[in-house]
Amino acid sequence: MAKEMIAMLLAGGQGSRLYALTKNLAKPAVPFGGKYRIIDFPLSNCVNSGIDTVGILTQYQPLVLNEYIGNGQPWDLDRLYGGVHVLPPYQKAEGSDWYKGTANAIYQNIPFIERYEPEYVIILSGDQICKQDYNDFLNFHKEKGAEFSVAVMEVPWEEASRFGLMVTDENAKITEFQEKPKEPKSNLASMGIYIFNWDVLKKYLEEDEADPNSENDFGNNIIPNMLRDGRKMYAYNFSGYWKDVGTISSLWEANMEVLDPDGSGLNIFDENWKIYSRNSGKPGHRIDAEATVEDSLVTDGCRIHGTVKHSILFSGVSVEAGAVIQDAVIMGGAKIGKGAVVSHCIVAENVVIGAGAEVGLMPEKGQTGGVATIGSNLRIGAGAIVGPDAMVECDVKEGTKI
Amino acid sequence: MISSNSDALGIIFTNTYDSSVPELTARRSMASLPFAARYRLIDFILSGMVNGGIDNVSLVVRENYLSLLDHLGNGREWDLTRKYGGLNIIPPFANRGTSIYSGRVEAINTILNFLKDQKEKYVVISDSNIVSNVDFKDVIRFHMEQNADVTIVYKKGKVQVTDAQAIVENHENFFTMDLDGTKVKGFKINPEASKTEKNVSMNIYVMERELLIEEVTEAYRSGFLHFERDVFANNLDKYDIQAYEYTGYEARIMSMKDYFEENMRLLDEKNLDELFGKSPMRTKVRDDAPTRYVRGCRVDNVLAADGCVIEGQVENSVLFRGVKVGKGAKVKNAIIMQDTVVRPGAEVSYVITDKNVTIGDNKQLAGTESFPVYVAKGKTV
Numbered sequence: 001m002a003k004e005m006i007a008m009l010l011a012g013g014q015g016s017r018l019y020a021l022t023k024n025l026a027k028p029a030v031p032f033g034g035k036y037r038i039i040d041f042p043l044s045n046c047v048n049s050g051i052d053t054v055g056i057l058t059q060y061q062p063l064v065l066n067e068y069i070g071n072g073q074p075w076d077l078d079r080l081y082g083g084v085h086v087l088p089p090y091q092k093a094e095g096s097d098w099y100k101g102t103a104n105a106i107y108q109n110i111p112f113i114e115r116y117e118p119e120y121v122i123i124l125s126g127d128q129i130c131k132q133d134y135n136d137f138l139n140f141h142k143e144k145g146a147e148f149s150v151a152v153m154e155v156p157w158e159e160a161s162r163f164g165l166m167v168t169d170e171n172a173k174i175t176e177f178q179e180k181p182k183e184p185k186s187n188l189a190s191m192g193i194y195i196f197n198w199d200v201l202k203k204y205l206e207e208d209e210a211d212p213n214s215e216n217d218f219g220n221n222i223i224p225n226m227l228r229d230g231r232k233m234y235a236y237n238f239s240g241y242w243k244d245v246g247t248i249s250s251l252w253e254a255n256m257e258v259l260d261p262d263g264s265g266l267n268i269f270d271e272n273w274k275i276y277s278r279n280s281g282k283p284g285h286r287i288d289a290e291a292t293v294e295d296s297l298v299t300d301g302c303r304i305h306g307t308v309k310h311s312i313l314f315s316g317v318s319v320e321a322g323a324v325i326q327d328a329v330i331m332g333g334a335k336i337g338k339g340a341v342v343s344h345c346i347v348a349e350n351v352v353i354g355a356g357a358e359v360g361l362m363p364e365k366g367q368t369g370g371v372a373t374i375g376s377n378l379r380i381g382a383g384a385i386v387g388p389d390a391m392v393e394c395d396v397k398e399g400t401k402i
Numbered sequence: 403m404i405s406s407n408s409d410a411l412g413i414i415f416t417n418t419y420d421s422s423v424p425e426l427t428a429r430r431s432m433a434s435l436p437f438a439a440r441y442r443l444i445d446f447i448l449s450g451m452v453n454g455g456i457d458n459v460s461l462v463v464r465e466n467y468l469s470l471l472d473h474l475g476n477g478r479e480w481d482l483t484r485k486y487g488g489l490n491i492i493p494p495f496a497n498r499g500t501s502i503y504s505g506r507v508e509a510i511n512t513i514l515n516f517l518k519d520q521k522e523k524y525v526v527i528s529d530s531n532i533v534s535n536v537d538f539k540d541v542i543r544f545h546m547e548q549n550a551d552v553t554i555v556y557k558k559g560k561v562q563v564t565d566a567q568a569i570v571e572n573h574e575n576f577f578t579m580d581l582d583g584t585k586v587k588g589f590k591i592n593p594e595a596s597k598t599e600k601n602v603s604m605n606i607y608v609m610e611r612e613l614l615i616e617e618v619t620e621a622y623r624s625g626f627l628h629f630e631r632d633v634f635a636n637n638l639d640k641y642d643i644q645a646y647e648y649t650g651y652e653a654r655i656m657s658m659k660d661y662f663e664e665n666m667r668l669l670d671e672k673n674l675d676e677l678f679g680k681s682p683m684r685t686k687v688r689d690d691a692p693t694r695y696v697r698g699c700r701v702d703n704v705l706a707a708d709g710c711v712i713e714g715q716v717e718n719s720v721l722f723r724g725v726k727v728g729k730g731a732k733v734k735n736a737i738i739m740q741d742t743v744v745r746p747g748a749e750v751s752y753v754i755t756d757k758n759v760t761i762g763d764n765k766q767l768a769g770t771e772s773f774p775v776y777v778a779k780g781k782t783v
Contacts, residue, residue, distance in 0.1 A: 033692070034691070034692035035691075035692050035708070073478070074687070074689075268691045269691045269694070269711075274689050275689075275691070276689050277689070279687045281682050281683075281684060282678075283438060283439065283440065283441075283674060283677075283678045283683065284438065284439030284440050284705050284706050284707040284708075284720075284721075285693070285705075285706055285707075286669070286671060286674060286704065286705050286706075287701045287702070287703070287704045287706070288671075288702075288703060289702040289703040291701070291702075293695045293699075293701055294695055294696075294697055294698070294699060295695065295696065295697040296694075296695050297691075297692040297693065297694055297695075298692060298693050298695065298706075299692040299693065299708055300440070300707070300708055303671060312692070313692075
């Protein structure tokens with residue numbers, strides 16, 4: 001039985017610009033928004049859009065991601081035919097290869113895709129926060145009679161040269177592709193989300209693989225080659241929330257935007273478009289009489305005795321009396337000691353911050369400040385001071401300043 | 403059997419004591435009573451059995467069990483979707499043309515054929531109105547070491563007035579024991595309220611499967627209904643009945659007052675740690691977003707689950723999943739169940755609202771500590 005469309009999710013990125021946060025885990029597995037990981041967004045989008053077959057291409061630090069995905073049950077992707085499959089590079093009769101590029105990762109999994117005889121394949125990225133109905137996107141693709149469609153966002157012209165840009169005619173047909181150009185001819189930035197007719201994609205993947213000079217990349221090779229051949233290629237204008245969370249500041253910012261669903265457009269509370277995740281299995285959270293909690297998200301297993309303002313607390317965080325947390329992202333199991341001041345920062349899983357320590361700094365009003373980051377399982381000694389731009393990758397001793 | 407698993411199967415009665423909290427069980431069984439912000443009573447005994455290596459569990463349901471079935475699904479959340487064993491739900495009329503059973507003897511008698519087909523050596527039997535984290539591995543180890551015929555789990559405590567009241571209109575399942583060391587010397591069925599500590603049965607029994615089959619067959623033939631009174635108490639000289647003392651956290655629900663107080667008792671972190679600190683308690687997952695505390699809200703001493711949106715004030719209260727407290731609303735000393743909406747400006751204190759209740763704009767509703775007001779499922783005040 002053929003599937004109309006299956007999804008291939010690129011989750012192999014190292015996420016090197018997240019430094020300490022991706023030391024032990026792949027970027028798609030980075031915790032987000034109180035009880036999610038980044039990959040929950042594309043996976044939930046798939047399920048909510050009716051896609052029941054997803055291949056996840058992993059390569060870098062796959063352990064946490066593999067365990068997290070498991071059999072796919074939390075996303076309702078444990079299916080007899082289809083469902084979610086983690087696809088690492090594997091050894092073949094003629095030898096084995098790491099995934100050389102995004103296109104090569106798909107090329108190496110042609111047999112997986114062929115099992116489902118899909119008409120269309122959607123290529124997704126595991127390092128973006130986005131709520132998108134892929135049905136609308138597919139309908140656009142069909143209406144245009146396209147062989148390739150790419151989801152694009154309008155970006156401010158002054159920032160356009162940071163993106164891959166699609167130049168289109170009045171029918172949204174792509175006439176030119178510019179990769180980070182000095183002089184942009186368009187402000188439609190590629191979101192890295194593509195729909196291909198499978199027969200066309202397969203042909204181009206095979207040709208690309210045969211070219212020894214190719215980087216085996218969608219943006220650099222496959223898309224330019226298709227344009228060269230005059231294929232039917234269209235740009236789909238997406239106007240919802242989308243953010244590449246590949247840097248510390250964008251990751252922090254996206255978390256803060258969760259706190260303001262009306263202003264930011266990132267609404268994780270929408271009952272009609274739920275974001276699914278694996279459950280922590282912890283009891284409810286408790287807020288003590290001496291605590292103050294405002295403008296924040298709190299989830300199961302938290303114990304709050306201090307002050308929490310405009311922050312996100314993941315499961316099992318404990319905040320001791322007198323501690324003040326503001327504009328912060330505190331990931332699962334972290335412990336914030338008595339009187340500690342934790343602001344404008346990301347604290348990764350299971351970090352212990354000692355009594356009276358200071359982590360991060362609130363920027364002056366109207367200014368943008370650096371986001372301090374503390375890697376998982378680290379200890380910040382009592383009274384230590386961690387500055388606003390710090391990237392902490394090892395324990396910080398009591399009373400020291402970095 | 404590999405040592406990580408117990409050589410025992412579980413049987414849980416889901417409707418015992420239903421009539422002691424008639425409001426709450428109007429449309430559900432005791433086992434599916436919401437408890438501790440995100441659980442149902444059944445979660446505790448079920449998780450306890452699974453944590454104790456018991457992965458073949460049968461639930462004997464009698465009536466009002468739709469909400470329980472919905473909660474349990476196929477048992478996946480408790481890791482009980484197994485090829486052999488797993489979760490097994492036994493509705494009435496399972497294999498006999500008799501009416502709904504009236505005692506445990508009759509209930510177990512309806513599943514005799516099932517019991518005969520199982521392979522575990524031991525059976526662990528329990529009710530579902532007691533919240534605890536009994537270590538079943540240790541109970542079974544004790545049972546084997548003592549070479550007992552029956553082991554009964556108990557906790558030391560006073561017999562409360564409410565307990566004594568509850569059993570008058572209920573069952574025979576409530577009893578205390580006289581002990582010589584760990585050996586049971588006598589039973590007091592339906593004891594009166596006491597000022598001193600007694601050995602109060604938790605109605606958790608361990609015995610060999612073969613012995614259970616034999617005793618139930620015999621008792622049923624003789625027309626006996628009640629396990630404790632007719633089987634245990636009458637056979638003290640025939641069988642070695644041993645008592646296992648449980649010293650951990652216990653919440654026993656035998657009245658509306660118990661229900662209110664036992665939920666409130668979990669606002670104390672020490673109690674939360676005692677109940678949840680040892681081993682994980684599993685429940686049905688609902689995929690709620692984290693709870694949102696909006697600017698201007700005030701929260702003091704609250705136990706809350708995910709999915710709530712708090713814009714007003716909440717004090718000394720337990721909030722279940724998906725509760726909304728509007729701007730200017732005040733919730734005090736209350737148990738607010740799943741998806742209840744307290745509209746802006748409304749004030750409630752000493753209330754229990756069941757699932758999907760709406761408290762209208764600026765409405766006021768107050769009970770007292772000894773008589774909290776109960777609002778039934780789906781009602782609008």
